[in-house]
Amino acid sequence: YDSEVQAETGLLIDPYFSGTKIAWILDNVPGTRARAEAGELAFGTVDSFLIWHLTGGRVHATDVTNASRTLLYRLGLGGDGGWTESMSTLFRVPLNMLPSVKPNAAAFGECDAALFGVQLPILSSVxxxxxxxxxxxxxxxxxxxxxxxxxxxxxxxxxxxxxxxxxxxxxxxxxxxxxxxxxxxxxxxxxxxxxxxxxxxxxxxxxxxxxxxxxxxxxxxxxxxxxxxxxxxxxxxxxxxxxxxxxxxxxxxxxxxxxxxxxxxxxxxxxxxxxxxxxxxxxxxxxxxxxxxxxxxxxxxxxxxxxxxxxxxxxxxxxxxxxxxxxxxxxxxxxxxxxxxxxxxxxxxxxxxxxxxxxx
Incomplete structure (x- = not known):
């Protein structure tokens, strides 16, 4: 599948990238696949994990650069990029686990006021x-x-x-x-x-x-x-x-x-x-x-x-x-x-x- 994956995502199949790690968890940790398919589990890279917690769980989002390193993203700018059904099927990772994808300079939400006393905006992720x-x-x-x-x-x-x-x-x-x-x-x-x-x-x-x-x-x-x-x-x-x-x-x-x-x-x-x-x-x-x-x-x-x-x-x-x-x-x-x-x-x-x- 190397050529197919590289053509779609720009990456090579390697445990370095997220898609293979998610697949391993879903295949080896009891109950995770059923929960993922039921919409009870979310996947995130470090940035989306931070955004989720900074916003008090209100925003599940990532950016195009981090998304493009998951083995699950169709490589492209603007409307040409996006989570891809073919890679989701290949790695058996449900698309409903994945965060929304934004440009690197974008409104990613506001920090929960309980963290810093004010609702600071999150303006970039990369x-x-x-x-x-x-x-x-x-x-x-x-x-x-x-x-x-x-x-x-x-x-x-x-x-x-x-x-x-x-x-x-x-x-x-x-x-x-x-x-x-x-x-x-x-x-x-x-x-x-x-x-x-x-x-x-x-x-x-x-x-x-x-x-x-x-x-x-x-x-x-x-x-x-x-x-x-x-x-x-x-x-x-x-x-x-x-x-x-x-x-x-x-x-x-x-x-x-x-x-x-x-x-x-x-x-x-x-x-x-x-x-x-x-x-x-x-x-x-x-x-x-x-x-x-x-x-x-x-x-x-x-x-x-x-x-x-x-x-x-x-x-x-x-x-x-x-x-x-x-x-x-x-x-x-x-x-x-x-x-x-x-x-x-x-x-x-x-x-x-x-x-x-x-x-x-």
Whole structure:
């Protein structure tokens, strides 16, 4: 069913997404299927769960970006998107469980006055990676951002047309607000910041994440040491849940610094895998905007630019997910529009590729 599911939803069949989880609950928790079919159970992603409780149980709603990550939503903007009978049938999830779907900038209801003393309006709801896309101002086709946290997520604006990846990238709604919107392609790296955490907490090779920069920069090269950090399998474009991590090239000359550098380099190599997949799908990325906990490492950002042969742009302000959600609320209030948001002057640091092609 992979091709059928991808054509309809933009996603691949994987336990990462909600539809498979709901199906498991309905099949394995006694009584849940009968209650769901009787209209006694509701499904929600984190956003709809929060909206339900913030509104005192008056609103069961989600937004287009979160809906498009469930395996149950027909990928599209405006009237082209919606919960789909075919996926409901395939995964045996009753449609009456699902929340209503709104644009990202919309009136989602008001908070119960008992919570904050006043009925505060809920004006935006958006998935975290799509929110960072908006926060970074990636509102035109080909503009892309990658967020480096525990994992890493590269999202590129692909315009108004429904994306069809032939390289195992995910199609998703990028954002929808004020009658406009964009689709997006996404590639996921399962292990990025977890590599540094492993080096620090489990191997004890560094005392803090900041130590990794000095150790990597202090070497003239990687000494032929490479790491594949498949601690929980490999994400896009491989999607191999059974893959496991490996370190190669070890000799007696290898030191703790070589292992630390190999861990940092692995993040850049995985990013290059994603960029190659995006390019093969016809999405040309001329620069990559970055955010997240790892991007304060100047050595890694320069190595990333070198390996990817792509300029890396790091804004001074890093909380792009929160900024994107706030921007969408401002759109709903009429305070800003998309053109103004995209054109704003953002201060930051630009890392240009310096590595020779033969070395790359």
């Amino acid at each position: 998935g975290d990676q799509q929110s960072a896309l908006v926060g970074q101002g990636c509102l035109a086709p080909g503009m892309a951002k990658i967020t480096y946290g525990t994992g890493a997520f590269l999202v590129a604006n692909s315009g108004a047309e429904k994306p069809h990846s032939k390289n195992r990238l995910l199609g998703t709604v990028g954002y929808e607000a004020a009658g406009t919107g964009a689709m997006a392609l996404e590639g996921s790296i399962f292990n990025a910041g977890t590599v540094v955490k492993w080096l620090r907490d489990d191997l004890g090779l560094i005392d803090s994440a900041a130590d990794s920069e000095a150790m990597a920069a202090g070497l003239k090269g990687n000494g032929g040491v490479y790491m594949v950090p498949a601690f929980t399998g490999l994400g896009a474009p491989h999607w191999n849940a059974e893959a496991r991590g490996t370190i190669t090239g070890l000799t007696r000359a290898a030191t703790a610094a070589h292992l630390v550098r190999a861990g940092l380099e692995s993040v850049a190599y995985q990013t290059r895998d994603l960029l190659d997949a995006f390019e093969a799908d016809g999405v040309e990325i001329s620069e990559l905007r970055v955010d997240g906990g790892m991007v304060g490492n100047d050595w890694l950002m320069q190595f990333l630019a070198d390996v990817c042969a792509c300029p890396i742009v790091r804004p001074d302000y890093q909380e792009m997910t929160a900024l994107g959600a706030a921007a969408l609320a401002a759109v709903q209030l009429g305070w800003i529009d998309g053109a103004g948001w995209r054109a704003r002057n953002v201060k930051g640091t630009r890392f240009e590729p310096q590595m020779e092609e033969a070395t790359r």
